[in-house]
Amino acid sequence: MMKETLKESKKLWYLAGPSFFTSVCQYSLGAITQTFAGQLSTLDLATVSVENTLIAGFCFGILLGMGSALETLCGQAFGAGKQHMLGIYMQRSWVILNTTSVILTILYIFATPLLKFIGQTSEISEAAGKFALLMIPQLFAYAMNFPTAKFLQAQSKVMVMAVIAAIALVLHTLFSWLVIVKLQWGLVGAVVVLNGSWWFIVLAQLGYVFSGRCKGAWTGFSIKAFENLWGFVRLSLSSAVMLCLEVWYYVALVLFAGYLKNAKISVDALSICINLLGWTVMVAIGFNAAVSVRVSNELGAARPKAAKFSVVVAAATSFMIGLLLSLALVTLRPKYPSVFSSSKEVQQLVYNLTPLLALTIAIDSIQPVLSGVAIGAGWQGLVAYVNIGCYYLFGLPLGLVLGYKLHLGVKGIWYGLMAGTTIQTLVLFLMTYRTNWNKEASMAEDRLKQWGGPRDANDVKENELGANSNQIFSHSHIQITDRQPIV
Known part of the structure; x- marks a missing residue:
């Protein structure tokens, strides 16, 4: 029994360690942006905090939850030896999450009145509303990232995700300091770096997938991505x-x-x-x-x-x-x-x-x-x-x-x-x-x-x-x- 327990623990830690590290790195991107915004002014800190917590945080939860449907589908398909289905499932999830993101842009466009409605001050609501409009690219990065991450996770390719997240965190910290503090671009610099960091993660993961390192699981784009979407929508929701x-x-x-x-x-x-x-x-x-x-x-x-x-x-x-x-x-x-x-x-x-x-x-x-x-x-x-x-x-x-x-x-x-x-x-x-x-x-x-x-x-x-x-x-x-x- 001890031998089997140690063997299973090794498998779990191989997956859990990099997954934990990746989550911390991605979680820290917004926190670092807030930290540097706090060096600008109290209003700038409140602006980034409100947008990051209420607007982006709300959408993050919805899209992450919808993307989690692939943990069921891709994981079982991989265990069953049906690796060719993983790529199709991922593409279907891209379609659904990007469509959902188009709907969620309404929250970004009308962020100012929504924030005022829930009791935020006019000054913070106006500033956060403008900041939210500029952060729409991050929303679509979420839509691409979560299905790709679950696709890689189902194949136990978690170490590459951890490496990409670590590089993104280091670059994000460096460029945030450079453009926000050193070059004094203010919140414009925060927008550029935060959007850029999330899209760096997406493009790096896609580069790994398309490079041929996922043979069998990724066989190219397929029209099947647009078929039978309703079952996916139900499980995703x-x-x-x-x-x-x-x-x-x-x-x-x-x-x-x-x-x-x-x-x-x-x-x-x-x-x-x-x-x-x-x-x-x-x-x-x-x-x-x-x-x-x-x-x-x-x-x-x-x-x-x-x-x-x-x-x-x-x-x-x-x-x-x-x-x-x-x-x-x-x-x-x-x-x-x-x-x-x-x-x-x-x-x-x-x-x-x-x-x-x-x-x-x-x-x-x-x-x-x-x-x-x-x-x-x-x-x-x-x-x-x-x-x-x-x-x-x-x-x-x-x-x-x-x-x-x-x-x-x-x-x-x-x-x-x-x-x-x-x-x-x-x-x-x-x-x-x-x-x-x-x-x-x-x-x-x-x-x-x-x-x-x-x-x-x-x-x-x-x-x-x-x-x-x-x-x-x-x-x-x-x-x-x-x-x-x-x-």
């Missing part, structure tokens, strides 16, 4: 809803804290805690990506026991890391709040919230892994409903009652958030525990027989995703072969 419901849950925490007494102190303290939570969750997100690849590959290869074992190892590893991070935070509790704020009141509130933050980190170290299982198995639609029930029908109302009616303030709101997250984690655990993995794999094999076609031929006629959208929405398993996964 359910993936987006699943992810966005989780992200917006934490945004709601800060939003409602703004209506408490001493709102500024509450929001500042919660922002510090949420930022810390975000950085620690990056580790779990790496395991989210890793376990979704492992589960989809093993199910695609008709190896249900291996898929189940991968889930156990990933969850245990991520939880142990979460516990270590929680203990470190509690140990540094008297000192670390002063690093983020000079206000004694904010420091005290962060100090008081640290035990809740540590417990949330421990819980959240498991939740992304279970979400990765859901993505790998194609349960996005079901998990979206779970998120609605646990977060918005239970956790958020409970937090508002505790925070406002029972006068527990920030702690009350956080109690509600943690309760919703805990229930959601337990539900996902029960779903995973009760899953009949043999049945899941056999259903995929039955679908191969139903759709027909030789197992090893690359010219297998693709079946109608639209006609089978209900099956894909519920299970999302691809044709099975006896070929073993390369991972």
Whole structure:
């Protein structure tokens, strides 16, 4: 058993390490731009922060969620030995995400009135609205990047993604300093560099794909990219809803804290805690990506026991890391709040919230892994409903009652958030525990027989995703072969 555990851990860390590193690098691009904008003026910092958090952040979540549908489809196709389908799936996702981006440009065009509507000052809304218009190229970079990243991830080509992200981060930092501070281009320089950095990532990844390093998976552009889009749209939307419901849950925490007494102190303290939570969750997100690849590959290869074992190892590893991070935070509790704020009141509130933050980190170290299982198995639609029930029908109302009616303030709101997250984690655990993995794999094999076609031929006629959208929405398993996964 120990030998198998070490072997599975090696596979998971091979995927999780670079995935974690890539996420941190890409997450840092906007943060670095905000940091340099803070050297210009308070208004410039607020402009970049509001656009990056509310406009770009909202669109980022939607497109990342929609792109996550490929974790199911590409992962299972690769595990089944149907590598030629990966390129077609990626192209279909490009079509859907770029079409969605055209719709989302409405948010960028009307950013100023939208920001005023949600309570931002006229000065910040006007400035952020102009900045948002110039950041539209970044939106379409998202649409190209996420499907390409999932395409590479399904083949375990995560190291090249990490290298590209590292180069982009170094260049972004260098050019941000050069054009924003040294050449004093101001926010115009921020626009040029941030758009350029995201498109550098896209073009570098595409260059790798087109160079022939993905033989079998990329066979050129195909008209099939425009066929059977409805099934893809359904799975993409359910993936987006699943992810966005989780992200917006934490945004709601800060939003409602703004209506408490001493709102500024509450929001500042919660922002510090949420930022810390975000950085620690990056580790779990790496395991989210890793376990979704492992589960989809093993199910695609008709190896249900291996898929189940991968889930156990990933969850245990991520939880142990979460516990270590929680203990470190509690140990540094008297000192670390002063690093983020000079206000004694904010420091005290962060100090008081640290035990809740540590417990949330421990819980959240498991939740992304279970979400990765859901993505790998194609349960996005079901998990979206779970998120609605646990977060918005239970956790958020409970937090508002505790925070406002029972006068527990920030702690009350956080109690509600943690309760919703805990229930959601337990539900996902029960779903995973009760899953009949043999049945899941056999259903995929039955679908191969139903759709027909030789197992090893690359010219297998693709079946109608639209006609089978209900099956894909519920299970999302691809044709099975006896070929073993390369991972």
